[in-house]
Every structure is written in C-alpha cells, then in structure tokens.
Amino acid sequence: MRAVIMAGGSGSRLWPSSRGLYPKQFLSLCGDETMLQTTLQRVAGLNDDGLSVICNEEHRFIVAQQAQAFGASSDAIILEPQGRNTAPAIALAAFEALDSIGGDCLLLVMAADHLIEDVDAFHAAVAKAKIQADAGKLVTFGIVPESPHTGYGYIQRGAALADDAFVVSRFVEKPDEATAKIYVDEGEYYWNSGMFLFSAQLYLEELKAHRPDIYDACEKAYAGKSRDADFLRVDKAAFAACPDDSIDYAVMEKTDKAAVVPLSAGWSDVGAWSSLWEVGEGDTSGNVFSGDVLSHNTTNSYVRAEHRLVATVGLDNVVVVETNDAVLVAAKDKVQEVKSIVNELKAQNRSEFLHHRHVYRPWGVYDSIDNGDRYQVKRITVKPGAKLSVQMHHHRAEHWIVVSGTAKVTIGEKTIMLTENQSTYIPIGEVHALENPGKIPLELIEVQSGSYLGEDDIVRFEDRYGRA
Template sequence: MILPIIMAGGSGSRLWPLSRQQFPKQFLTLLGNHSMLQTTANRLQGIVHSPALVICNEEHRFAVAEQFRLNGINNSGIILEPVGRNTAPAIALAAMLAIKNGNDPLLLVLAADHVIRDESAFCDAVKRAIPLAEQNQLVTFGIVPTAPETGYGYIKRGVLLTNELGFSVANFVEKPNLTTAQNYIATGQYYWNSGMFLFKASTYLQELALHSPDIFAACEASMLDTTHDADFIRINKQAFEICPDDSIDYAVMEKTQHAVVVPMDCGWSDVGSWSALWQIEDKDEHGNVFKGDVIGIDTNNTYVNATEKLVSIIGLDDVIVVETKDAVLVAKQSEVQQVKKVVDQLKLEQRSEWQHHREVYRPWGKYDSIDNGSRFQVKRITVKPGAKLSVQMHHHRAEHWIIVSGTAKVTNGDKDILLTENQSTYIPVGVVHALENPGKVPLELIEVQSGSYLGEDDIVRFEDRYGRVEATESK
C-alpha cells in the first residue's frame, strides 16, 4: 500500500505579497478552485493509497487541518515540526511513524506546492515506479524538460533498467547557468529534479542510517517521545533541534547505490516565482493573465492578480502586479525573483506584512484588521458555527463587541449572555471573557480595541479547546 507523504512547509517569500510566512503558497488558490495543498491531495485519487500523512510547521497546523476538512479528505495525521530541518529529517519522521504503527508502506513523497497539469500522466508514472520501490530502490521522479530552465536542479540518467521502467541515476547536478542548461537539454539525458520520491519506509531509513547517521539518530530520538492531539502528532522538540539541516538529495540520494529515476511528463512546475505562474497560466490574445477586477489597456505579456480592488493598467509590457488588502507588488518579470529582498526589508524594519495578511485565519475562524491608530484597533471577526475562542483576559486593552449577524454566546466576567444582530457588550481591561458561536451559521462581529498597548502578545489564556493555552497568538 502507498502512504502519501505531503510536505507542507514553506516560508512564503517567493510569491509575496499573496503568500506570507504564516500563509505560504501551499494554502493559496492560484489555479482552479482549490488550494495547492488541496489539489495535491486530490490528484492522489487516481492511485490506490492510504490517507495522506502531512508534515508541516507548528504554526501552520490549523491551516492544514482546516484545508483538509474543507476538502472533505481524510488524513493519516499531521506531524508538527517544532523547527524546520529540511526534507531528509522530515521524511525520516514520516517513515519512522509508519513503521512504528506496524507497517512498511511505500512512501510517496510530495511537495504541497507543485503544479501538475496532466494528473493522469502523474499517476501513470507513480504506478510505473511501484515495482522498483518494492524491489528496495529509491525512486526519484525526473521531469521531462521543456526548456533550458536555470531555476531547477537536474538529474542525469544512467543505463536503462532491465525492466525498462526507469534508469539508474548517473548523478544529480545543481541549478545550471543558461549555456549549461541548453547543453543538458541537447543531450536528452537530463531531467528536472522534481523533489518527488517513492520508496519503502524501511529502505529509506536504512540508507539514511548508512549515509547520514546523525540525522537518523536525532529523528529516532525525536520519535521516542510523541504526543497526539486530535490529528496533530508532536515530537520531542529538544531532540529534533539538534538534528542537522539537510535535504534528501544531499543526505541520501546523492550517496546511495539504489537511486533510480522514472521519467514524468506531466506539465509540472514548482511555481517558484510570479513569472513562473504567468508562464503556466492560460493567457489572452495579448499574452496577459488577469485575475480579479482588472482593466488593461495597451498592455502585453503581463500578470495581474487583484484580490480586493479594481486595478487599472495602461501601456505595460512584461510586468507583474499583485494587489492585496495591505500591500501591492509591481515588478518587471525579469526582476521578480528580487521579491525576496522586499521580504528581507520588511523583516529588517520589523513590519508585519512579511509575516501575515491583514486577514488572519484561526482554528475558530478569522479576523480582518480593518483600522488602527495609536490607541485603538478595529477588527472584523468571523466565528465558525460551533467554534469558540479561548477563555482569556488582557492587561492593557478593553474591547467592545458589536454583533453584525448570527448569535454570540459571550462570557463577560461572571455573566454569560446571548447577543444577536445589532446588540453589543463592553469588556473592561482585566476582565476574563470568551466568545462562542452556538448557532448553525457564521457569527460576524466588529471588535473595537482601545488601550495603551494593543500588541498580539497581550493575552492570558485560561482554557482553549485548540491546545493554545501556552501560546501568544491573537484570540
């Protein structure tokens, strides 16, 4: 049986401002009607498999769980990495968990943020790789290149295997310059390195222990002390923190004698930039891709993503424009990789726009910070049916809640009250309070905060159904 392993980490810098550190690109809906994470899970329907096991950062856990819930697809658990240590340790955790559960499945390792246009070709390649993986080979999928791409690593194939299902791996090569990439394409012996794999859990662990024993030992120690909270699987943080940071390519695939490559021609892209997204999108007769409310005049070969406002452009060529509630990016297509410098500058200036959107998702719903000043902040809060915010208090701010729609069950000090549309309540500084939606429809309210300090860390939690009593995130 195949156990899909979906790696859903990411920093959210390459597709800023739409992606952020707390909401990276795997959670974005860039193509079609589903997020990239949901689309990754959906494309597995053409393969017989167990529910996917997901690996993500601790801070992304609720977003991952919510995306699977909205998608109506089960998972085998969500492993939470307390710190990022790259792909080799992440896959080791998944393999160890699978074997700990008494199985030795084939692990189909996938990134949550790749685009695959031809899903039937993807499934066919995976099926071709199954016999190789069952014979204790470490299969990597090589993308048949369509251009001399300089943004991808490459795999050089070796001899054709006797069963003709794939090739031995001659070697892995780093991202080349244009001339080198052109030479690679001309030989017909190179594939793009997709970062997708298929192998037995036990085979991977054996090779990891042989070639990177320090990673193996740290992951093994991390898995000796695991805790389970709903779908979440937490490992020992102290043991994992000492684990080396290394990719599966460096730690295992470049050293093993059991690496094979199976070609895959499936319309693949890792969507590493806005220009890469423009390249794979359907374009109009002028080469433009317009998302949202856009008016373009005398404009060619331009990508515009308008999420909130009307965006009008005139006389542009080869430009990227991305508009969100709190930020706008305008860049030449040839310079769009420098968006990382913008993110670095935002970090340096300690601004919030690199980290999260104005609209922030929480396990109970979301809030949108619609206005703020030196001593006040206004949020629009949406609480899902049946959801409840933590029982909490604030040292420096008071809050005024006005119900817009739905029904709110409010704890305000020693009182429990029900509020409906156009009703409100005031919560003074230091008063213990809670908010719950007991109804069947979303609860919408406006929260006006006032006080000497309005930071996200002014919160003391007493009870929380989402396990955040020790956390400091808002609400």
Template sequence: MKPVVLAGGSGSRLWPKSRAALPKQFLSLTSDSTMLQDTVTRLEGTKQSSPIFICNDAHRFLVAEQLRQKSIQHGGILLEPVGRNTAPAIALAALHATKNGEDPVLLVLAADHLIKDTSEFHAAIEKASKLAESGKLVTFGIVPDQPHTGYGYIRAGEKVESGFSVSEFVEKPALSTAEKYVASGEYFWNSGMFMFKASRYLEELKKFHPEMLDVCQRAIDTETPDLDFIRVDHDIFSTCPDDSIDYAVMEKTDSAAMVPLDAGWSDVGSWTSLWETASKDENGNVSVGDTILENTKNSYVNAEQRLVSVIGLEDVIVVETKDAVMVAHKDDAQSIKSVVNTLKAEQRPEFEFHREVFRPWGSYDSIDSGDRFQVKRITVKPGEKLSVQMHHHRAEHWIVVSGSANVTINEKTQLVTENESVYIPIGAVHALENPGKIPLELIEVQSGAYLGEDDIVRFSDRYGRVAK
C-alpha cells in the same frame, strides 16, 4: 502506497500573497482549491492509504482545516518542532509509518507543486512503484521544455525496468550549461518528488547519515497525540542535522532510480512561473480578479481587493492584496525575496501576516486603526470558541452583525444576537463562542493605551494555546 505530503516552506518569492503565516501551499493560486488540497485530490484513482502530512506548529490548524473542507482523511499530521530540511522530515514520516510493523511504499510530495496532466502523473506513479517495490529509491525527473536555470538536474543512466538509473545529480546550472543539458536529452529537472519503501529509505539514511536517523528515532519514540496532530520532542529534534534528502541520501546511494514525468509540472516558484503555466488572453496576459488592461502585453495581474488597471506596459507582474501592492518586471521576479528580507529585518507585519489573519476558530480582519483604537471584523465558525482571556491595556466593544454569540464577562454569560452589542472593560476575564449553525460575524472596536496581539492572557483554550 502511502503519500507523505511535505507542507512546510515559506513561499517568499510569491509575496505579497504568500507570507510566513499563510504561505503558498495554503493559497488558491492555480485552481479554486488550495495547492495543498490539489496535491491530495490529484491522487484520487490511485491505490493509496491515508496520507501523512508534515508541517510546522504554526500551520497545523491550516492543514487540518483545509483537509476538513475536502473531507480528506489523513494518517497523521506530524508537527516539526523546528525546521530541519527534507531528510529528517521524511525520516519522521517513515518511522511513523513503520511503527506498527508495516512497511509501506511512500510517495513523497511537496504540497505546493502544480501538475496539470493527472493521468500522466498516475502512469509515472505506477512505473515508480514497481521500482520502489524492488528496493530502488525513485525520484521523478521532469522532461524539460526549456533550459531553466532555477532547477537542479538529474542525468539519466542505463534503462532499469520501468525507469532509469541515476548517473548524477547536478546543481542549478548557468544558462549555457542548461542549454547543453536540454539539447542532450539526457538531463531532467529535479522535481523533489520521491518514491521508496519506508524501510529502504531508513536503511540508506542509517548508512550515510546515522546521527540523523538516531535523532529522528529518539524523537519519534516520544510522539504524543494532540487533537488532530502528532507532536515529537522539541529538545531532541532540535539537535537533528539540517540536510535535504538529495544531499543526505539520493546523491550517495547506489540504489537511486528515475522515472521521467511529462505532465505539466511546475514548482510555482515565482510569479513568472505562474504566468508561464496559466492560460493567457490574446495579448499574452494573465489576469485574476477585478482588472482592466489597456495596451498591456505578456503580463500577470492579480487583484484581490480593489480594481487594478494597467496601461501601456509589457512583461510586468502586478499583485494587489488588502494591505500591499507589488509591481515587478517579469525578468526580475526572483528579487522579490530581497523585499521580503527587508520586511523581516524591519519587523514589519507584512512579512508574516495578511491584513486578514486566520485562527483555528475563524479569522479576523484589521479594518482600521489609529492612535489608541483599532477596528476588526471577526468571523467565528459554528461551534467554535475563542480562548478565555483578559487584556491589561485595552477595552473592547463587540457589535454582532450576523449570527449569535455567547459572551462571557467575568462570571456572567449572555446571548448577544444581530444588531446587539456588548462592552468588555479592561481587565475583565471574557470569552466569545458561536453556539449557532452559521458563522458569527461581529465588529470589534478596541480602545486603550496598547493594542498589540501580545496583550492577551489566556486562562483556558481548546486549541492548546495555553502554556503548561
């Protein structure tokens, strides 16, 4: 079995924690590990080869770093040049997995799902693998515990070996219809998880969507390695039709099968679903971080940076980050997406970035800013180096707080240690490197007429961020 982990998606309904540059699959929302890490580690104990990961270019270093943190070996991190939904993404993975003449059973997983009962999940995988080996395209149907209107449904057909045939796929229903589905016992939530032999998926895709397979084949034929990543041709892949695996294949094939799964699954699609799946106190509250709740019931409160107190409220969601606070009624949590759309339309930075921004070399936190100045706290991981660069409009002062820095300004390199500082004039070609064994922490004070991140001219960069 070869897992295929789909690590795309924006998770906009979990704003302000989840943002375009750091969506929910890279956050620790349901455990001390990130959702991506949990997706892989919950497979421990199953017979598997190294997983394939699929993500976009902007998130590639997040994936690589989070795998490194858990010492997870991978079978390739495929970079989608543009988003084209799940059917083409899975096709790229299947074509990559079969390049050397192998034909593994693929277990397709989303990187942002919660599954509480690992042993039950493993049992379902074992059942699905038998069906997949026989040529079936298997989906996992979640045993519903309520008439949910936010999920699509699968109707089970006749019993087939260790599962069922699929009678039909149904779109997200109205509440009255969902109630009938759950009462009948014939319908299951569509989990978006699948298992099939790579060759069988490609055969069915060729049958129902040959132009999609043709584009994916031509794209994968161009694959080239780039550090930990595998790139395919942008111009070719951008011509690929946009479609989900459900519409492109699963709803059309006569080989669809389903294995029921009752393992505490959630797609963690909203703050309300996080409240539903988490352990609650005697008042029905879920609290994370530094919180004080008085006369508050059935609420979710998440404090990241500051003390958050909630008094005399019921059924509310309060989420605080370094640069934003979101308050909503639980019944209206889905409307958060409209706030995100407003942020995007107004081109506000809170749509894409947190105050702390992660880079392949470390991170920077924008502590303060004003007219003609900006202050950042910069962390550089041991052995890492920022690009050789210059700025047209700003000068910089660097004060080392801990660790040591090799600082290059024009042709001169010097070692700057704790409590020492250095000045980089406007127009100077400079670089920053951490030569030590511990993280380098420094305070950067920028001053000048323009302080935007796009005032960077890169001359060389070990992470491939210099235009060729």
C-alpha cells in the same frame, strides 16, 4: 502505498499573496481549490496505506481545516517544531508510517505546492516507479525539460531499467543558461522535481548509513512523540538538535539505489510569479490576468487583483499583484528578487512579511480594518460551534457589536447571549470568552482601545485548541 505531503514553507517567493503564516500551498492560485487541496486530489486512489501531512506547527489548523473542507482524512498531521529541511521531515514520516501501519510500506513523497496539469500521466509514472520501489530502489521523478531552465536542479540518467526507468547517474546543481541548454540538447537530463517513491524502511536504512546523525536525532524526536487530536508532535529538543539537510544531499546523492522515472505532465513548482504567467491561459497580447483587471497597451504581463480593480497602461513583461494591504510591481524576469523585499520587511519588523490583514485562527478569521493611536478595529468571523479561548488582556478594553449570528459571551461570572445589533463591553483585566452556539457564522465588530494592542497581550486560561 502511503502519501506523504510536505506542507512547510516560508511564504517568501509569492509575496504579497503568500506570507509567513499563510504560504502558497494554502492559496488558490490555479483554480478554485488551494494548492494543498489540489495535491490531496492528485493522490486520491494512490494512498491505500493512508495519508500523512508534514507542516510547521503554526500552520496546523490551516492544514486540518483545508483537508477537512476538501473531504480528505489525514492519518497524521506531523508537526515540525522548526524547519530542518526535507531529509529529517521524511524520516519522521517514515517512522510514523512504520509505527502506525505495523509493517513496511511505500511512501509517495511530494510537496503540497506543486502544479501537475496531467494527473493521468502522473498516475502512470507512479505505477512505473512502484515497480522499481518494490525492487528496492529509491525512486525520484525527473521532469522532462521543456526549456533550458536555470531555476531547477537536474538529474542525469544512467543505465536503463525496466518500464522506462533509469539508474541515477548524478544530481546537478542549478546550471547557468549555456550549461542548461547543453543538458536539454543531450536529452539525458531531467529537472529535479523533489518527488519520491520508496520503502519507508529502506529510506531509514539509507539515511542511517549515510547520515547517522540525522537518523539518530529523528529517532529520538519521534520516540518522544505525543498525539493531540489529528496532530503528532515530536520532541522539540531532540528535533532542534537535528542537522538541516535535504534528502538529495543526505541520501539520494550518496546511495547506490537511486533510480529516476521520467515525468511529462505539465509540472511546475510555482516558484515565482513568472511561473503562473508560464502556466496560465494568456490572451492575444500574451497577458495572464486574475481578478478585476483592465488593461490598455499591456503585453506579456501577469496581473493579479485580489480585492479591487487594477488598471495597467503601456506595460510589458511586468508582474503586478494586489492584495488588501500590499501591492507588488516587478519586472517579470526579476521576480525571484521579491525575497529581498520580504527580508527587508522582516528586518523592519513589519507585519506584512508574516501575515495578511486577514488572519486565520482555528475558530475562524479576523480582519484588521482600521487602527490608530490607542485603538484598533477588527471584523471577526467565528465558525458555527467554535469558541475563542478563555482569556484576558492587561492593556486593552474591547467593545463587541454583533452584525449577524448569535454570540455567547462570558464576562467574569456572567454569561449573556447577544444577537444582531446588540453589543457588550469587556473592561481591561476582565476574564472573558466568545462562542458561536449557532448554525451560521457569527460576524461581529471588535473595537479595541488601550495603551498596547499587540496580539501578545493575551493571557489564555482555557483553550479547546491546545494554545493555553
């Protein structure tokens, strides 16, 4: 069995903590580990045929860093040139698994941003699903519903199979409240988890039978693949021509081989801030707090303080989320509408929809701590042994002041070493590079000045991360 973790996402549902370049699977929302790392931990011991992660190209270094920090080794980080939904993504993973393993294997497919509290129950369900997958079934996991939830699709079970599995009778779209209550009362319906277990070969055969256009596009895209360290890139043009469709619509609703295994393991897709209130440990007033929070006469609310004190007075059924550059205040039953705020930020071309003040790079991170007309100040952290690209800027000069650690700086033909409290200046148009040759993180302050300070004013001549 090979674990396949889908780590795409737009970062809209849990804004402002989640952003386009840093969606929720990379956040620590329910503990010390990120949701991706929790998923990696969940599949440990189940992936004797290896591990694949599918993600957007913009997220590749974050995926690699979080997996490495957690001690997980990925056999392939498959990069999607653009999102095409789950059916094509899983097809790429199936082609890669057959190619790298040299024979058929089972694929355990799951999202990187789901919560499962009872891992033992999950493993038991996987063992039952494996029996059906070995028997030629495309197995999905149906969550035993705890309430008439209108935010999930449903799966109706049919005839019983061995080991507590069932034939899938039908898939149902997200229902209204009254219909959802009927489903729960009948006891034959499960929430659609979006997790699967099936043979890689069988999935491709069923995809080819029911959606040959998706199959052909993915086959061509994979045929044009190239490898770059841990990353597998597919042919961009071929994948761009692939139709956008989910595995449910493309395969599971059409095949006669679909089976469902019930799962009761404290599952949540963490699809909104209210989900974290539902799964969190509340106080006697029904509140779930995270971070530095003081409250008075506040009830049934979720408050998350990431960088500073948040105080609430006289609130009920609200969500408050504070980050270092934005604050969200919403009625708890309206948090799904945060997407409207994200769309408006995008329409106004504001940076808050795309990234945080902290911006993660393969060499480290920078924090934009101040800016104004013709200047910008950043706090830059470079990991030990890491190096920024050899680059130049057309419109800005830069001053670097080392706060801690050692900097190896190349300016034109000259290379110098800087330590704590030392500084240097890079004129406009000068080719330069920054490297941390030490054993501890390099911390420095960068002051930019010039007529244009955008991140696209970078001409890279050489880059060890493949961005030149």
